Each structure stands twice: as structure tokens, then as C-alpha cells.
Amino acid sequence: MSAVLVASTAAVPVGAHPPNSTDHGVPEETFHKLWSGDQDGATDGANLSNGSAVEQLGEGTDVPFDSPPRAVERWNRGDHQEFPATNSSVSIHPPDADLTSDQFIKEAYTEVFAVQPSTRARLSSSRQPLYVAPDGTLRGTVDYRVAVPPDDTSGDRRVYWSLESHQVEETKLLVDGDEETTAGGSHTPALSYSLDGYAGEDHQLTLQANISVRLRKEVEVCTAHNDEGDCTNRESSVSYPTETVTVTDSIEVTKYDLAVSGFIAEYPNGDLGLVVYKNQPWLGYQLPNGDVRGVWRFYSARDKDWDTLVYSSDDGQRTAHSPLHPLQVNAYPIETGPTPSPRRNVTILDVYGTATSPPTLPSNIYLDVLTEPYTASYGIATRATTDEQPETVRAWGLVRGVEAERPADEFARIQIYESNLTLGVVNQTEDTVTVRVTLLNANTDAPINTAERDGYVVVNGQRVNTTGNGTVTTTIERPPGGVSARYEPGHWWLNSPGYTSDSDTVLLQGTVLQILSTLFRIGVPVSLFLLAVFFVDRITGWRIWPPWRSL
DSSP: OOOOOOOOOSOOOSSOOOOSSOOTTOOHHHHTTSOBTSOOOOOSTTTSOSSOHHHHHHHHSOOOBSSOOTHHHHHHHHHHTTOOOOOTTOEEEOTTOOOBOOSSEEEEEEEEEEEEEEEEEOOSSSOOOEEEEEEEEEEEEEEEEEOOOOOBOSSSEEEEEEEEEEEEEEEEEEETTEEEEEEEOOSSOEEEEEOOSOTTOEEEEEEEEEEEEEEEEEEEEEEEEOTTSOEEEEEEEEEOOEEEEEEEEEEEEEEOOOOEEEEEEEOTTSOEEEEEEESSOEEEEEETTEEEEOSEEEEEEEOGGGSEEEEEETTEEEEEEOSOOOEEEEEEEOSSSOEEESTTTEEEEEEEEEEEOOOOOOTTOOOOOOSSOEEEEEEEEEEEOOSSOOSEEEEEESSTTOEEEEEGGGSEEOOEEOEEEEEEEEEEOSSEEEEEEEEEETTTOOBOOGGGSSEEEEETTEEEOOOTTSEEEEEEEOOSSEEEEEEEEOOGGGSSSEEOOEEEEEEOOOOHHHHHHHHHHHHHHHHHHHHHHHHHHHHHOOOOOSTTTTO
16 A cells, blocks of 8 residues: 555544535536535625636536436546545545454455445435446445554563555355356456346345455563573564454445336328337426426435545544545436427327326425426326337337337338218207218228227217117207217227317208308498499499399
């Protein structure tokens, strides 16, 4: 180990703070948005820094992201290596580390620094799993100190102690107790993992480190004395006491591995019909001319357990501000339901899900939150205006880098036909009218039986169903003017084949009084026109009267 980094004896700041400048290759425009949960509120010009606009924005408020920021992993990868160098006399650890001490090895520990890529999904107040990608990296820290016993030089038996060697022999990553990855000794191990099992399964990741020390113990024993009592002969023996300590730290994670399935169709006019089901909370999916966005937004905040570090030595403990600030991505709901974009191209037909009470964010996170239940959807049906059919369906996940792509031909394809609805009058009286509705497949003339599938026919506001021959006859109260009927098909993905809507209207033959009233309404303006033509002819002598002269 290198020379010890001396801990400051100054008082630790009451409020720990994030770094004030970017590092580790994180771009400026992203860096200042990563520190949700820090001390905000500098909203007036007197308290703002002279930095860039994005820096001043980060000082005044917390900033959400539309997707998990890649910069978090870049920061953690670089910040992980900022762990202070130390020697065998000092153990540097976070305040909540689980310390182990034995005869020679003292304050030994290992601590999980970050698992990435990962997202803490704040689904509700009681359910907030740490979603991790199926393949990722666990980063941790390991440290200890060695207590070399003091020499004992009194009496005829003298004992001399010295440190021969010490090291972190090995680090391991265990998944549910089984060894996953093994690496050499390191104070900042980074171990890869690959999770088996199904998406949504909980796993325990355990970081394990084996620490060993070897001391040299020399014992001198006086075997002869002179008359004055001084030792005149000593015999010595040398031994090498060893000690090994195993330390562990664990974190509970949930495998996040997004998968999609569903239905696909082409409307008669070329529009795309798509129904996508998924297995875990998602960010949305892509369409040829737009997309559907889920209810989620993201923020990044530091793990405050690392705000300070404790330096343990033979002289006691000292605490100092930590140079390490690991970040964690969090997802939280901000919309009550999914939204299409752009709305002129994409229409949401239906959403399948459950109403879920939104969580509250930590008290130091200042972001807009929902106060009413949101729909935690497991399926979304859409219609998109497009002139192309997709080859693949792509959905985005809540964990960075986790997406789902599935060929469109693996979705169940449903045929959608145009329907043909015709309406005819069977009988009418002054009080009622009897009409017959005929509903057919416009392509094949096959009858559409609405009694045996989702959907219905509406005749002047009344729902009716056609039968096996595609017709229905119904009597309704006679309306003025005419009768209208329309076909409201059920969801095409729930009924094969699917149909588009159609409608028809018939005018009704009126009674004698209605006919006379109609003739009167038509005749009065015509008569006034002819009278005007007659007077013009008499005044001008144009000889245009009667108008039918030239016929």
C-alpha cells in the first residue's frame, strides 16, 4: 500500500455537498443536472454563481431527465477510483460500514459502491425495487488496517514484532450465494455479473473480500546470567503468525429484462395498428412516424451514505468530507397515463393496466410529482398514420441500455377489413318507423354478426346487434327528417378479423301535412323569384318572360 493520506482534523461540514466542477469525462451540460437532492434555492441573482446557464439552473432546482442518463455510469466509474490511498495503519470506510476486527486485522470491511446500469424504480410508496440490467458491473471498496503488537523487551524473554506482508488476497461476487466472478485483490474491485432466471426475479448480490496478514515474531530467551545478573547468552526463535479475515456486503436487486409481444395490423387506408404488451414497467415504444411515451421521468442523486469517510487508526477515529460521490438513477411517475407523440400521427386506442397510487419523493428532491393515481400499464394499443409497416418493434426500458426489439412478423397479425352498412325502411307510420340494417364485409360480402363478437350497431341512439345473416330489424320512435345508423366495431385485436366503422342514413317519406309544408317552404322563394323576373321584363322590355319561352 502507498503512504497514508492524512485525515483532516478540521470539523466536518454540517451539510455535505456534491462536487462543484465536472470531472471523469462528464459533459458540462449534463454534470450540473446530476445532483438532485443537493441544497437548492439560489433563485435570485445575488446568490447565483457566475457559471453557465445550466450550472445556474442546477443551483436553483432539481432537473428531471426523459431517459436514464448515461453520464451516471461514467461518473461512478471515474469517481470509484478516487478512493483515498492508505497504508496498513489506517482503515478508511463509510460511516455505516459493517466492520470486522480480529487479533491483527482491524476495521476490515467491504462496501457496495454502485451497481450499474441500474435504476431505483419508485413505483409506489411501498414498492421501490432496484432494477439492474441482466449483465452489469458491481463496484465496491475494501479496506482494513493491521495492528502490530508492541515489542516486549522487559525481562529475560523478549518479543519483537514486525509486519511481513498484508493484502486483499481475492475479491468475489456472489449471486444468491453462488460464486459468479472472482478477481484479484483490490481496494476498489469492479466485478461483472450475469443474472439467470426470469425478468422481475429478486437476487442478492454479495461482494466478498479475503484479507490476509503475515507477521514476523521473534522471541529471545536468556539462558545464562553472570554474577551481576546480566544476561550472557540468548537463544532466539522466529515464527510467522498469519491471519485471514473474510468480509462481505450485500445488496438486493431485481432483474430488469424487458420483453414485448402483441398484435399488429394494417388498416385499409394503410395506417398501422399496433398493440404492445410488456413484462415490466417501461418507458414506451417506437412507431414509424412517432412514439408512445410512458408515465416515467428520471432523476440522479448521490448516495449520502458516502458523504463522509471515517479514518480509523490506533489513535482513534477521525471523520472527513468524502471525495467519493456515487450517483444513483431514480425513476418516478409524472403522468397519469401514456402519451402519444406527435398527436397528429399517433392515437392511443386503449391502455391496459392498474391504477396505482404514486409515491412521494424524498424530502430533499424538488420535482413535480403526481397527487392522483397513475396507470401502471402492461399494454398499449395505438393507431399510427404512416405509409410504411415496421420490420421490428422497439421498446425502451427504465434501465439504461435495456431495450426490447422484436421482429414485427413475430407479432400476431390481424386482418382489418372495411365494413359496409346499409339502412332501409321497412315500414313507417306517423308515430314509428321500422328499419332494417344490413352489415357486410365490404371485401367479401360476408355477413357480420355483432351478436357473437365485440361491437354493435347504433340506430338513432339505440344499440342493436345483427344476427348470423348480418341483418337486424328494429322499430323506433319516428324522428323528424331521417334515420341514421352506424357500426361501432370492437377492438380489432380482440376480434379476428377486425373491421372499420361505417354508417348510413335514410330520409323518411312525410305525411300529407309534412308534404304540403315542404312544398310551401320550397314554393314561396320560387314564387318570389318568378315575380321579380316578371317585373324586370315589363320594365326593361327584355322579353325574358316567361322564363320557359326558349324551351
